[in-house]
Amino acid sequence: MGWDRAGSELTELQIEPQRQPWPDERMVYLTLDFECDFGTALTRNVYEAVEYVDDLVDLLETTETPLTCFVQTELLDERPEAVERLRGCSQPVTFHPHSHTHSKRENTSMRYEITRSTDRFTEFFDRSPVGYRFPNGNVRASDYQLLSEEGYEFDASVFPTWRPGHFNNTQAPAVPTYLNRFDLFEMPFTVLSSVVPIPTALSYCRIFGRLVTSALLRAGPSTVVFNIHLHDLATPTSATALPPLYQALYSRNVDGFALLHDVLTRYQRQGYRFDTIDSAHETLRNRFPGYT
Numbered sequence: 001m002g003w004d005r006a007g008s009e010l011t012e013l014q015i016e017p018q019r020q021p022w023p024d025e026r027m028v029y030l031t032l033d034f035e036c037d038f039g040t041a042l043t044r045n046v047y048e049a050v051e052y053v054d055d056l057v058d059l060l061e062t063t064e065t066p067l068t069c070f071v072q073t074e075l076l077d078e079r080p081e082a083v084e085r086l087r088g089c090s091q092p093v094t095f096h097p098h099s100h101t102h103s104k105r106e107n108t109s110m111r112y113e114i115t116r117s118t119d120r121f122t123e124f125f126d127r128s129p130v131g132y133r134f135p136n137g138n139v140r141a142s143d144y145q146l147l148s149e150e151g152y153e154f155d156a157s158v159f160p161t162w163r164p165g166h167f168n169n170t171q172a173p174a175v176p177t178y179l180n181r182f183d184l185f186e187m188p189f190t191v192l193s194s195v196v197p198i199p200t201a202l203s204y205c206r207i208f209g210r211l212v213t214s215a216l217l218r219a220g221p222s223t224v225v226f227n228i229h230l231h232d233l234a235t236p237t238s239a240t241a242l243p244p245l246y247q248a249l250y251s252r253n254v255d256g257f258a259l260l261h262d263v264l265t266r267y268q269r270q271g272y273r274f275d276t277i278d279s280a281h282e283t284l285r286n287r288f289p290g291y292t
């Protein structure tokens, strides 16, 4: 429903989305959804996987990888020390909200999630947030209006692919798009290719194993938004409460840390550079004076 719905609403609102190429070739933007275990797949929010944040910081520092972090702001109340640990990383780490409760959109109010997470974020970091990411890639045109009212400059939620029960974004742009009515950029996820539109994310590397990891490095996109969750890096015991299908998927290739280390170092050997989504967004805005 996501972009198809958003697409028709955008037309109704007479918005002219302007597609922009990613600012650089051979770039990796590592993004983290810092959230409750398994997102919306568990019936209540559990925060066991945040324990792995120390190992993630070590990995970012040893591989010299910057990170763009989308933090579910309930975590700022539940486990502030984990957020502080990531904030103390010696590599650049930028933070943005990823909703407050990380609920499925039918179980919550988008206005509540955006205003609550914006307030909580501003209080914790002592500055206004710049970007936002919706849970499950489920963003709609009406949400952009809410983000613009709160002063956001970009959203980073759209998967240019489909996910049964969550969204069908096969018509969505696979490159950044400027939404002039809202003065917002959508900075989408990337996929393996238009023929094999698997998101470039650690969860899919775990599910499909070496097949996808090798394809990613050999035939993947030149600009890569590579997404991770802490529960992709190692499996917390809360996994036992997952539905059987998810349990089966998360029992595959269990050493997510080794997999991520392998992916990052192989990109580095191939001459890819690493940066934050913030940096890409600033470059796009600066490139066109009308956007600033």
Ligand SMILES: [Zn+2]
Pocket: 033, 035, 039, 098, 102, 134, 135, 136
């Ligand atoms: Zn999430």
